[in-house]
């Protein structure tokens with residue numbers, strides 16, 4: 001989460017990858033071709049395990065590098081883009097009068113982050129004013145001021161705060177308070193039973209204790225304090241919703257007067273809190289989870305002031321990007337959050353982490369430079385044309401749904417025709433004039449960037465919505481659908497090979513980026529997106545009959561994916577991943593329909609083999625090769641418990657099983673694993 005941004009959860013294409021190979025920066029990463037035969041394992045029957053057939057050699061050719069827990073086609077493109085950004089940032093990190101103001105800013109930000117010596121020499125000095133604020137607390141009734149200030153620098157102690165489009169009226173931007181304040185990835189981490197879960201909790205408490213020691217506490221006191229922090233966080237977790245429940249917009253939408261929130265958590269002076277964060281004249285807000293704020297009151301009452309202060313110190317240190325902390329703290333943070341939780345053996349090279357930090361702080365300033373050097377107008381118009389083809393395919397698919405009434409079809413089409421297509425980068429760039437970047441002050445820069453972003457977000461409250469805004473920076477290798485905006489967004493970073501290759505065949509491009517475009521568009525009509533209308537309002541446009549039928553069809557996918565085993569004792573959570581699985585299934589079907597139309601238009605002979613494969617076989621292979629990635633077992637466990645996306649192999653096999661068109665293209669027989677008699681079909 002950046003700054004106080006707390007918009008609706010975006011339906012992203014995949015969980016953002018972290019890490020990159022430990023190769024020297026000079027070694028250029030090669031982008032994959034549209035269809036890479038080397039990745040395939042021809043000893044496998046495509047009708048038995050299509051993922052293995054299409055991707056079976058990937059892990060042999062591209063083993064997971066020591067500084068990553070996942071490696072796959074997305075990570076390869078990430079590596080490539082990272083190297084490009086590295087060159088761009090190196091060039092502007094040397095001060096020069098020739099640089100435009102934004103170039104100087106990203107250069108200074110990056111150079112400060114790279115200055116490990118200065119960061120170590122400063123130690124915790126830059127944090128001292130923040131620590132002093134905690135030390136000065138004499139009474140819990142002084143908490144309001146402190147929490148307001150902390151939210152502005154992304155210290156999300158006790159809860160999260162920000163702005164969002166009002167679910168019921170997407171024209172309005174409102175304040176929102178949300179559950180939060182945990183140091184483990186998700187509420188169930190505090191309660192799950194079993195050896196792995198218990199070990200993680202033990203290691204977490206040890207990690208908190210070590211960080212407190214590094215902040216100057218004696219070891220004995222730190223161990224006791226870490227236990228107390230665990231008790232407090234467990235109390236917050238107890239009243240939190242789990243990740244699956246959070247996916248239902250109705251579960252996280254409870255607009256109420258500020259006075260009502262004040263009744264739930266009287267320990268915090270909410271009107272003052274809002275004013276302290278610069279938000280004036282607001283009488284109501286969204287309290288995502290009222291039970292949490294009622295529970296927060298209990299937790300605040302039953303926790304002594306000293307423990308509250310220790311918890312705040314922990315939340316403070318844990319909120320700072322570790323790359324700008326002194327060496328020992330950075331290493332300890334890596335040890336718990338990356339090595340233990342994700343199985344990543346080695347820390348990433350510093351330059352990679354500083355590229356990422358600069359993108360996080362000044363994404364559109366860096367993005368502007370990136371787009372100028374990497375993204376052509378031709379790529380933009382070609383991919384936009386494909387998006388239009390995918391939207392026409394959806395139009396046809398809506399007509400083709402035998403189960404859906406004419407009434408609901410009209411509404412679905414109205415929504416479809418209102419989807420905004422955003423390709424590459426924003427039409428209007430964000431203005432960073434008021435963000436001060438001081439060369440040599442890496443930690444201060446991080447705080448200022450976070451506060452700048454929090455102010456930008458909160459300033460939206462009460463103002464008209466900027467429909468041109470993006471939720472991802474242009475170099476990002478990902479995509480998303482935002483139900484409140486009703487827009488699909490494809491940053492320039494994902495519009496490169498193998499996903500989109502201006503020189504690739506149509507079969508390859510429709511299989512790759514076509515399916516990705518279809519995925520994002522289908523999000524508008526999955527179990528979550530289908531609850532919002534074309535204007536972005538949470539409003540039911542379904543007839544009760546159609547809704548019942550839709551739910552029955554999604555249940556089929558819940559059961560299908562819920563039966564897949566991800567690792568050892570862990571099965572996929574069919575409910576948590578439902579929206580993503582629906583998007584994967586619908587996305588490939590839309591790309592298929594669009595490709596057939598394209599083939600007709602261009603007279604592509606669907607029986608003519610090229611390199612041994614028909615165009616339709618190439619199409620399915622290209623799609624599968626979006627998802628050749630593998631994960632370390634630790635990361636699989638983490639993802640299955642927290643991530644709405646299924647692991648890569650199921651994103652291929654789970655989908656083609658539901659498409660008889662796939663079985664036909666590869667000559668499979670009914671009842672072979674990839675062609676079951678009872679396939680699921682939502683879109």
Ligand SMILES: [Zn+2]
Pocket residue numbers: 011012013014519523579580583
């Ligand atoms: Zn998605």
